[in-house]
Amino acid sequence: EILDGSLVDNTERKKAEQALMESELKYRDLVENSAVGVFKTKISGEILYVNPALIKMGNFDSPEELLGKKSIFSYKFSGQRDDVLQHIKKYGHVENYEAVLLTKDGQDKFGSINMKLRGDIMDGTIIDITERKRAEAALFESEQKYRDLVENSAVGVFKTKVTGEFLYANPAIMKMRFFDSMEDLGTIKAMDRYKFPEQREAIIQQIKEKGFIENFEAILFDKNGQESFVSMNMTLRGDIIDGTIIDINERKQAEAELVLAKELAEKTLSEKEHLLHDKEVLLKEIHHRVKNNLQTISSMLMLQGSVLKDSDAKKAIAESQSRVHTIAAVHQKLYQTDGIEKVEFNSFITDLTGQIKSVYSDQANNVSFSLQIPETYLLIDDAIPLGLIFNELLTNSFKYAFKPTKKGEIKITLNYVDEPDKVTETKNVSISYWDSGPGYESENLINSSATIGLRLIKLLSQQIGAIMCYSKINGSEYIFTFRLKS
Secondary structure, eight states, X not given: OOOXXXXXXXXXXXXXXXXXXXXXXXHHHHHHHOSSEEEEEETTSOEEEEOXXXXXXXTOSOGXXXXXXXXXXXXXXXXXXXXXXXXXXXXXXXXXXXEEEEOTTSOEEEEEEEEEEETTEXXXXXXXXXXHHHHHHHXXXXXXXXXXXXXXXXXXXXXXXXXXXXXXXXXXXXXXXXXXXXXXXXXXXXXGGBSSHHHHHHHHHHHXXXXXXXXXXXXXXXXXXXXXXXXXXXXXXXXXXXXXXXEOHHHHHHHHHHHHHHHHHHHHHHHHHHHHHHHHHHHHHHHHHHXXXXXXXXXXXXXXXXXXXXXXXXXXXXXXXXXXXXXXXXXXXXXXXXXXXXXXXXXXXXXXXHHXXXXXXHHHTTEEEEEEOOSOEEEHHHXXXXXXXXXXXXXXXXXXXXXXXXXXXXXXEEEEOSOOOTTTOOEEEEEEEEESSOOOOHHHHHHOOSOHHHHHHHHHHHHTTOEEEEEOSSSEEXXXXXXXXX
């Protein structure tokens, strides 16, 4: 039996088929694993293929939900679908067409669509650009807010080249009268506005060295040639300067007025200090003359006493002379100290006791003194009455409390009763005078009008508003409590 046949070598065809299969597998792997949505539809809209990325993009569960249906996505705006179909029928392709698509559950998806028409089949891709669109919208909104802030700001905002050409100026610059309109920007250079060109040069030098400049104060000319004080901040980016201008004319005017006010105040203060000095000199001279006049009166009393024969009259003259001397001592203190209205009490009492001791020198060595007085200043209205009170008390102690041959003791103490009043700055004080003598009967002292000295003590106490108390325990004590004027 005989067989006739032929043998055809199809090695190349098989290799080509194998290569094609491998290529298709690679393509399918790329499409199936791509993050870009890939689809194939008829021009009528019937879906033939969708890749997993497109299923995910549309929030579908599986390809079966789409295959055979008329569309993958619904267009949010129907006009966009019409544009796509018209364009692809006319040109055979669509490139980077951005549309708002609706997912299965009605969510918006921004997609960038690319398609090609082959016969009645359309192959295409959809890229999800939703995040990019949201970012662009946020950026636009941010830029719009920034622009609104700049356009409505009371601070001048500008952009220039390093060479001085203006690129931008906001409306606040116009309000500062540097330009009539935006059209003026191209005709004016920054350096033309500086009263002192060296200030512009200093700005450029600093901004090139540091990249920025802060709170630089300069004088600029407005469009009418009027001077305007401004404070500037600038930043250099490449050859572009971004900056702000703040009008500080009112601040500078206020500073100038403050300087003038300060100079006027200093002049007024100097004049007042001069007048005060003249017043102090005058008051010191008055105190000095009053003291001299009182000493004259004291000398006249001494002369009068020297010619008197009656011992009681001589005694009365001597006591009056002592009182006049006490008043003169106050004016002497006021004349000698820096303060023309105040007397330091401790120093004054020390001098007064010395004066009384010199009068009763035959007893002075037998009497000891204790002064416990903190630094306290008395106005003349308190100093003279208190000086006369203690003149009477010291005189009485030497005359009546101590026997000539026996030892005696005198204590004078000043204490603050409470804290100074914050409003009036006055203080309540208690001044005690104690001697070791037998003293008076309390009732007799209060009611007595037998001696002028005791009556004088009562009247002077009332004059300074003092409450006077007397006790006789281990000696004789007088306590005067009153409000000490500051």
